[in-house]
Amino acid sequence: MAPHWLNPFSNYSQIDDDEGHADDGDNDGDPNSDNNPNNISISPNQVSFTTHPPTPARNKHPKNRLKVTGGGDNETQSEGGGATNKSGMSEEELLKKPRSERIALGLMYGLINAAVVLPVMMSFGTIIYHDAAYGPYLPTLIKLTVISSMVHQLCFSTFSSLPYSIGQVQDAGLIFLSAMASSLATTVKQHGYDDEHLLATATVGLSLCTAFLGLGLMTIGKCKLASVVQYLPTPVVGGYLAYIGFFCGQSGLALMGGVEINGLSEWSLLFTEKRMILILPGLLAGMLTYFMVLKLRHMAILPTCMATIILTFYFCLWATGMSCDDAREYGWIGKAEVAGPWYETWKYIQFDKVVWRALPAQVVTVVSMTVVVALSSCLDVAAIELELGKKLDYDHELKTVGLSNFVSGLTGGYSGSYIFSQTIFTLRSGVRDRYAGFTVALVEGIIVVLPFPIIAFIPRLFFGSLLIMICTDLMNEWLFEVRHKVTKAQYSVALLTFALIMFTGVEWGIFGGIALFQLVTRLGGCDEGDDSTHGASGSGKLEEGTAEEAQRILV
Secondary structure, three states, rough: OEEEEEOOOOOOOOOOOOOOOOOOOOOOOOOOOOOOOOOOOOOOOOEOOOOOOHHHHHHHHOOOOOOEEEEOOOOOOOOOOOOOOOOOOOOOHHHOOOHHHHHOOOOOOOOHHHHHHHHHHHHHHHHHHHOOHHHHHHHHHHHHHHHHHHHHHHHHHHOOOOOOOEEEOHHHHHHHHHHHHHHHHHHHHHHHOHHHHHHHHHHHHHHHHHHHHHHHHHHHHHHOOOOHHHHOOOOHHHHHHHHHHHHHHHHHHHHHHHOOOOOHHHHHHHOOHHHHHHHHHHHHHHHHHHHHHHHHHOOHHHHHHHHHHHHHHHHHHHHHHHHHHHHHHHHOOOOOOOOOOOOHHHOOOHHHHOOOHHHHHHHHHHHHHHHHOOOHHHHHHHHHHHHHOOOOOHHHHHHHHHHHHHHHHHOOOOOOOEEEHHHHHHHOOOOOOOOOOHHHHHHHHHHHHHHOHHHHHOHHHHHHHHHHHHHHHHHHHHHHHHHOOOOHHHHHHHHHHHHHHHHOOOHHHHHHHHHHHHHHHHOOOOOOOOOOEEEEOOOOOOHHHHHHOOOOOOO
16 A cells, blocks of 8 residues: 555546536535535446545545546546546547557656656665664665566566556555564574575565465455455554554654664664754655645656755755765765675575574564555555446455565565556556556666666665655554544544554554454444444445545555
């Protein structure tokens, strides 16, 4: 599941306010009114998907959300009952376009998608290997993350039922992978092994866990169990997503400050004069980028902000007379080994060096990751389904995600899934072929084979600002704005789940959140007339409206 800030393209269709879909009267109290900001429902006849700015703006302007229409004269839906697109062309017209035009369109939107997802994938690599023990080897480890993203994209572009799909390493499994990498580092070091054994154990261990995750997802899809997975309560999911935000923010601060932080008790390490100097520019850049994307809502904003951060950094180096070596020495750029040729990216994967006894302790984490990634993938599919305007086979899509993870694991990679925001953007842009996805994979492949490590020239504050942006959006959405969509009891469950994960770990925090939700349900706390969770009772299957709301996060 990707946060919606990864979706700076929220204005790829015009808001329907001027098209006569909504009644201008004051119907906020009517649960069936289009003016009710909490009304998220699906009509079997027609669905039009309008832009949906983050929660505060949506509440202020309730028309800017999912609309259900009944067949008026001003429909924005295409003839086949599918999604709208920028050109306003029907599905048949899009498919009949000359091959050269379709290839050019795919290449263009593939390059746009690559410009958005590549920096994020690199920052995800720094999160997975945030432990200080991996610091000197990050260039190669981040290349593995980019290769994994390329493998995911190739699998989705080849096997998905959605030819325009974008699939990459994703944040849902990120925390589990990071926890396993840190756990393996601790165990291996405690037994006195060197870095060669550590890197072998981590790279082989995480790739095997990803492969087992893929097998688990394929099994769930094969056994038609996707509907069962979707019963995980929304407040628990919200607490987990809020923790992803916190973890990304903490990792961003630690990365910029050049220090290892594993919890709130260690935040005091950040408050030194030098580390604050290193952190503040990235912190401000991340916050500013978030609000720029939030307010301007144009597809060029996020790439422009990312380029501006790097250009501004190097302009400041030039203005102050500081060289790259000086910046690296001070801490603005990370110190790391020089990565070898691309074919040496897998050099750490040495089975004879693996400390195998460190791996069985990760079984519970892998099982938990499988459940969470399965739910996250179902939410991604639900959001795409809403946009597409027709039913998708959740079990089939889970098998596709499972196959992608299995292949990624076999090639030394990490967990991934659909990036729903970029998939919807590509769909709305009129792309109906697989060229866009293959273009994204091609660009990622080019980055991998470059003869120099890009991370050696990208300032830490660039990756830190991206992580701060993710943190700001996820925590704002799931710790604050979510209170407008659920009952007070359910909101308490979300907060307590977040706290439990903070202090007991991801697996036990999620289990504890589910237990709390069941307790609240038995006490009637989920029956207070709020439909923003799973059905009227708050404990049933995730409905489409809830799924789409759960997807409204920022990258």
